[in-house]
Amino acid sequence: MEFVRKIIDASSLLKIMQLPEILKNRKLETIVLPVDEPRKEISSASIGSSEISEITQSLIGSIPLPDVSLEDIKEERLAKYEGTV
Numbered sequence: 001m002e003f004v005r006k007i008i009d010a011s012s013l014l015k016i017m018q019l020p021e022i023l024k025n026r027k028l029e030t031i032v033l034p035v036d037e038p039r040k041e042i043s044s045a046s047i048g049s050s051e052i053s054e055i056t057q058s059l060i061g062s063i064p065l066p067d068v069s070l071e072d073i074k075e076e077r078l079a080k081y082e083g084t085v
Contacts, residue, residue, distance in 0.1 A: 004032040 010019055010028050 001034065001037060003034075004030075006030050 007027055007029050010024050010026050013019060013028065013030070014024070
């Protein structure tokens with residue numbers, strides 16, 4: 001994110017905004033930041049196929065299937081991880 005930082009006299013700011021008395025007649029630091037950042041597009045080219053596979057695998061089972069019981073899911077997961085100790 002780009003920004004601008006500058007030390008200026010408070011009198012310069014009084015032309016565009018009101019300041020509390022405690023800040024008048026002093027040197028002030030001004031920082032200018034954008035309110036919103038432009039979104040960066042994520043292309044499929046920037047994500048490798050192994051990463052996509054890993055993401056897909058992590059999502060499996062996160063949305064329950066209406067025609068599969070919890071017991072069936074439990075058995076499937078036990079079978080999947082049974083030999084990975």
